[in-house]
Amino acid sequence: MYSRLIMRFTSFASGSGGNCGLLRAGDTRILFDAGISLRRIRTHLAQQALTMQDISAVFLTHAHRDHVAGLRMLCKYHTLPVFATAETCAILRREAPEVIPRLCEIETQRAVELPDGLTVTAFPTMHDIQGSAGYVVGHNGLRFGLCTDLGCVTDEVFEALCGVQAAMLEANHDLMMLRNGPYPYPLKRRILSDRGHLSNDACGALVSELERFGLESVLLGHLSKENNLPSLALETVRKAGSATLQLAAALPDGAVTVDCGEKPCLELS
Secondary structure (H helix, E strand, C coil): CCCCCCEEEEEEECCCCCCEEEEEECCEEEEECCCCCHHHHHHHHHHCCCCHHHCCEEECCCCCHHHHCCHHHHHHHCCCCEEEEHHHHHHHHHHCHHHHHHEEEECCCCCEEEHHHEEEEEEECCCCCCCCEEEEEEECCEEEEEECCCCCCCHHHHHHHCCCCEEEEECCECHHHHHHCCCCHHHHHHHHCCCCCCEHHHHHHHHHHHHCCCCCEEEEECCCCCCCCHHHHHHHHHHHCCCCCEEEECCCCCCEEEEECCCCCEEEC
16 A cells, blocks of 8 residues: 555666656656556556556656657647656657657756655766756655666766665666677677666665665666576675665566655565
8 A cells, every 4th residue: 555655666667678667755646757658658557546647747867769669649648747858858859749748848956846845856867868867756855766777877876866765776787698698799888888877786886885875775777688687686786785775676567666765665566
């Protein structure tokens, strides 16, 4: 049972096949990314006893297809505001002009205020597309962080995430699996670059540092099907974290929930 005294984030899909998640705080519900079909989004919402009419807004991390593939249909049938950085909005205006009426430009480091005292603050991330961002959501003294699709942890990323109690963080690849795997060298180099994707080891190092500032629960996201295994990602980050850390891996398709509140928990549904 969802409690209004916590923030709850549920990943509906995470990975190169599509990304979308739901955050609930008080009576406000927002979606992060729309990289899966509107039909799948509606199905996942129904499993949470919700409909699209319950959603207040959509926030986009960046304009890669696996994060915006369902946006056209979502904007066609629903009049939700779609928040994104100026660079992401510019890309969408060129590539998906039908979503223009829904776009709302946001500045990094400046909070967007939503009902129930909810604040959503974007921060820049290093990825191979302009305007890539992570988010920190605040509500009643609680803070939740969402940060996937980044090649390295910059000072801006670390400072933004300091003090979150729960987060979804990228653990894209196992270094040995990627280096010894079937990907062509240019693609491997892209993934390993500062504008690529975060490895299990880099995620573990970030988690270890963030625990010093109050991090309690982590959902590992954007795991590569070809270059990672949930068991490897969980083992690597577990070794870097403390014994009390709540840890789970998001699924390519399927609900996994992390709570941000007095009694942190993770659940698979």
